[in-house]
Amino acid sequence: MAKVLEFKLPDLGEGLTEAEIVRWLVEVGDVVAVDQPVVEVETAKAMVEVPCPYGGVVTARFGEEGAELPVGAPLLTVAVGSAEPVTGPAASGESAGGGAQDESSGNVLVGYGTGAPAARRRRVRPAAISATPASPASAPAPVPAPAPVSAATAPVATAARVAPEAQATTAVPGPSAALVPAEASALSLAEAQGPVAVISPLVRKLARQHGLDLRHVAGTGRDGLILRTDVECAIKAAGEEPAAGAAPAAAPEPAPSAERIPLRGVRGAVAEKLSRSRREIPDATCWVDADATELMAARAAMNAAGGSAAGPKVSVLALLARICTAALARFPELNSTVDADAREIVRLPGVHLGFAAQTERGLVVPVVRDAHTRNAESIGAEIARLTQAARDGKLTPAQLTGGTFTLNNYGVFGVDGSTPIINHPEAAMLGVGRIMPKPWVYEGELAVRQVVQLSLTFDHRVCDGGTAGGFLRYVADCVEQPAVLLRTL
Template identity: 75%
Template sequence: MARVLEFKLPDLGEGLTEAEIVRWLVEVGDVVAIDQPVVEVETAKAMVEVPCPYGGVVTARFGEEGTELPVGAPLLTVAVGAPEGLDPSGASPSSAGSPASGTAAESAATATESAGGSGNVLVGYGTGAPAARRRRIRPDRPDRTYVRTAVSDTPVSEAPALAPAASGTAPATAATASAADEAAPAAVAVAVGAVNGQGPVPVVSPLVRRLARQHDIDLRRLAGSGPDGLILRADVDGAIRQAEETAATARVAEEPGRTPAAPVSPAAPDAERIPLRGVRGAVADKLSRSRTEIPDATCWVDADATELMAVRAAMNTATGPSAGPKVSVLALLARICTAALARFPELNSTVDTEAREIVRLPGVHLGFAAQTDRGLVVPVVRDAHIRNVESIGAEIARLTELARTGKLSPAQLTGGTFTLNNYGVFGVDGSTPIINHPEAAMLGVGRIMPKPWVHQGELAVRQVVQLSLTFDHRVCDGGTAGGFLRYVADCVEQPAVLLRTL
């Protein structure tokens, strides 16, 4: 007899609370093996393929391509131990376009049951733990929110943070979850909390709850824009803005002789609205936070890059034992940055606002801005301070390819301590970039192009580049920032300066 197990969107780590379905990799009726990728999703960090920990026949999918689901929402159901040649509905897998027979499903089911799950872990979930007896939730405690797991019932206020599930307010989702509970005792179901015994609030993210508390927003008065009325951060942000506008209008009305400004009319009906979600939404949040929290300043300088370009050409045309992989300009500039940060460690730091401390970081994890079809991402070259030019160049090439194909993991997009932004590839000379929060500085590089330049007392055509440094004025003053930028410019103009640190 088949058991129907429900597979939910796992915790993808890095504080991510939702993901958008980009592409389904299986159809209803397909036979899947344990840990086979079943769906491709896009989070605020990257594109990832999600493997299913169960083996069997896919009986249902939840969400169309382009749908955004919260962590813990059902993804699909799998019939484990289906009769040979049949799915649980009685249809033949071959008639549904399945590439395998029912025997494969039965074998996969047997493997799942015997092993207690795949044991595989995708950032925040795993199936290695054996099934345990469930306990019933006590109905006589309406003032508590209980988390029902395979082990015990614990009030949320006393329980460690777990991957949240969908609220289950929609009848279809609730019915599916109920069926999955009956069929899969090891499934985890998280009840979305009741507040003061007044019923559930459809909020998954604890960050959303905290943001609402900080701004005195009553979540019960909000209509969530997420699936099944789920309240997202965008809903709370909108309520905060509305409250601020109302308060500002009230203040203006109380001032004598002042007339409140007319409210801004909504956009025309034919205006295009583009949701700020996924990578674009994450970039918007991070840049807004950077501008809000960091008092930044920018300095810049023009540098003669003729000698640097000549050194690069010599490296790439070398033959014999000295020959090696091609070296990019970005790799050379990255190596110059690590040398400069060794001299000016103030710029390889972050600010702990709660402790009111500047935290100088021991290693350089160098981020570099990369433009992709899905938006701007900043992959991170780990331990750049102990790498040479070839090693940095190879890692930049590898991460750039992953960014182009949308396969960067969240770990490869976080943890940077300094960012290099080569906006010259867009054909522009200068920029004042926004610091990649919570870092303290970013070096911008414009295009390298022939310009008239005074060289050795004579006017000549040289390869000139504009360098700009945007820095957090809390970690250093202009003298330190100017010294860093001047050292970088000196290395660009005279690459032999780098020999002192190689």
């Protein structure tokens, strides 16, 4: 006898209490495997795929794409214990995790799955959704509320169900052996049209506001992703097309209204963290120009030494990161945080180096764990891996938190200097401008050298200007004379 189990939005960790549905990965009637991703959600930390711990047939989905759900709200229901869907609504009334050991992994946190490859998705024919005919007089019964959660779902918080009007299509038995007409047409339409390459809920909202069908918009982003500029261009083009047979009207154009963009998701998290940093941290900034000619020559020699068989090229950012770890070993005051409640400075034993990365979804700061134990090549490989994950929107909350010091390479935007805001609750951030040819006095003569501006923003509670200046001067010395690093390697 099949059982209908309810899967709720799990505890996503890192204090996250809600998530926005970006894209459903399954439809009602699909057969899903244990730990198969079923929905893609966006939190204040990252965009993640949520795996379902049950295997069976999807009988209902809750929440439309773009809807925001609290942790503990229902996501979907799955009929387990049979390859065919149940013939009636949740007759057993068992809660998630009760009596389904063979169909459940017991994993309810994002990123905690069996690691096995997901089974190929297959669809159950709508005609087979109701295998047992029901009496014409019988009415569809609602799915009973699940019993108290068991140990398998202990981390999931309790939350109220979403309103019925927010629920998606649900398989409901009726007099015939098919879906109810509205649901059957919705499924047919979804199958005929296919998915839309849109990630941002703001893009979907903008299209809905202007009555624009995204399936007729060509995306210019990676892999055909539809960007906001694509939607705006399509809206403008639609507005310029005159209606057939309509005479031109000389009506005055309405005054443009201000656009309001919700501060949520990644943008909201960045806004909150930066505002808190400004409120709580008394920061100060010092900077210095450094001759990076020798550093660039050393990098070229490193990359040419082993030829193509030497592995990935060592980047300038990787060398600067290695210099930072050496400088923090000499000046540990800057690898610390402040416990304001206890009125204590907490010096941290290891360096977890964050680096700023710009993506289509905004600025994120991935963290290279245990950077103090890595060489330049290892740091560079990890930076490349995390950067690609950031661009693909696949960073997990754990990869975006726990940093102790941040390296900000704003030179990639073509600027020379900046006074960055400290990434709370860290104590300092090193900024790197662009490296460019400039006139420089070298060995008593004027010459053209590769010059870079370095800036250090630091929490004045953890140290004074002497310590901050010593740290920055050591970094500049390593940039100008890479051989200085040999003392600490």
